[in-house]
Amino acid sequence: MAEERKRGVTIVLFSGDLDRALAAFNIANTAAAMGLPVTMFFTFWGLGVIKKEEGRVGSGSWMKRAMNLIDRGGAKRLKLSRMNMGGVGTAMMKKLMAEHRMPSLGEMIAMADQLGVRMLACTTSMALMGLTEKDFIPQVREFAGAATYVSNALDSEVNLFI
Amino acid sequence: MVMKADRTLDCVGLYCPMPIVKTSQAMMEMQPGEVLEVIADDRGIKSDMPAWASKTGNEFLGLKEDGDEIRVYVRKK
Numbered sequence: 001m002a003e004e005r006k007r008g009v010t011i012v013l014f015s016g017d018l019d020r021a022l023a024a025f026n027i028a029n030t031a032a033a034m035g036l037p038v039t040m041f042f043t044f045w046g047l048g049v050i051k052k053e054e055g056r057v058g059s060g061s062w063m064k065r066a067m068n069l070i071d072r073g074g075a076k077r078l079k080l081s082r083m084n085m086g087g088v089g090t091a092m093m094k095k096l097m098a099e100h101r102m103p104s105l106g107e108m109i110a111m112a113d114q115l116g117v118r119m120l121a122c123t124t125s126m127a128l129m130g131l132t133e134k135d136f137i138p139q140v141r142e143f144a145g146a147a148t149y150v151s152n153a154l155d156s157e158v159n160l161f162i
Numbered sequence: 163m164v165m166k167a168d169r170t171l172d173c174v175g176l177y178c179p180m181p182i183v184k185t186s187q188a189m190m191e192m193q194p195g196e197v198l199e200v201i202a203d204d205r206g207i208k209s210d211m212p213a214w215a216s217k218t219g220n221e222f223l224g225l226k227e228d229g230d231e232i233r234v235y236v237r238k239k
Contacts, residue, residue, distance in 0.1 A: 019226050030179040033186035035218045111183060 008037040008156035012149065014156050015162055016045030016071070018078035018090060018105060025108035026162045031158070032115035039156070040112070041149040042140070043122035047131060048073030050109070050121060055135050064130030075105040075137075113139040165223065165235045167199035168192065170207065174231065182214050184231065185236070189220065191218045192238045203230045 011029040013024045022042055024040065032038045042050050053074035057065050083089035097104070103111065112119070120142040126132065142148075153159045171229050173181040188198055200211065208225060209226045210236045213220035223235035 026179050030182055033179065033183045034187075035174055048188055095225065100177060115183070115186075 001096050006155050006157055009158040009162070010039045010149065010153045010156045012043060012161045013049060014044050015081070016048035016073065016078060018124065019080050021049045021075070021078060022105055022108065025112055027160065028117050029108060029111050029115055032112065033116050036040070037101065039118045039120065039152045041120045043123060043125045045131060047125050049075060049078065049123060050136050050140050051131070052135060052137055053077070059132065060130035069130060073111060078105065098114045109137065109139060116131035118142065120148065121128035138151065165197065165199065167235065168196040170201065173200055173202040175203065178206050178210065181207050182210055185211070185214065189236070189238050190204045194238050196235050197235055200234045200236070201235070202232050205232065207232055207234055
């Protein structure tokens with residue numbers, strides 16, 4: 001891969017929906033397996049995807065705490081963007097995925113880490129939602145703003161917003 | 163087509179992106195010139211493996227289909 005032209009993939013994961021997160025990690029892991037540098041930037045609801053399952057309810061004002069109490073986040077708690085049906089639809093989808101031996105979102109995140117996918121959390125959204133570095137899974141090692149993302153995007157050919 | 167593989171990866175029952183991710187991991191442990199055989203039944207691999215090989219600089223050697231089973235061959239560069 002000694003090509004001069006820019007290569008690489010960046011994905012902004014704005015959504016906190018299970019289905020969208022699965023699609024994002026599917027593309028990220030495939031690109032990483034193709035030898036491309038991959039950067040995932042988690043912002044707004046996307047932060048919920050990388051929150052610890054056992055995470056605390058954030059900090060700050062009652063509004064921030066309430067937001068994290070209503071939506072605890074964590075890969076296991078995410079819901080489908082459609083057909084959630086009070087959780088029944090999401091449970092059925094997870095069962096179907098397991099029957100097809102498809103990896104769970106948690107397994108996809110672990111795989112992304114093994115494949116060297118860079119995972120960045122948006123510090124602005126973190127502040128807004130009362131989250132600190134301790135609230136995230138250990139695979140998230142970088143905390144940054146949009147300039148870091150844009151800088152990565154300029155060096156990449158494929159830039160997705162999910 | 164008769165192919166002699168140095169290593170075989172069984173991906174039957176696995177869907178995208180697993181066969182490609184496992185191929186990538188297996189190839190890291192292989193020596194240049196060695197051939198990897200991947201057995202899969204997700205037909206996406208027929209398009210995905212040549213695409214993977216062309217972007218990673220490895221050589222796609224071809225595939226064999228036997229019913230639902232697809233065997234693809236790639237040589238590590």
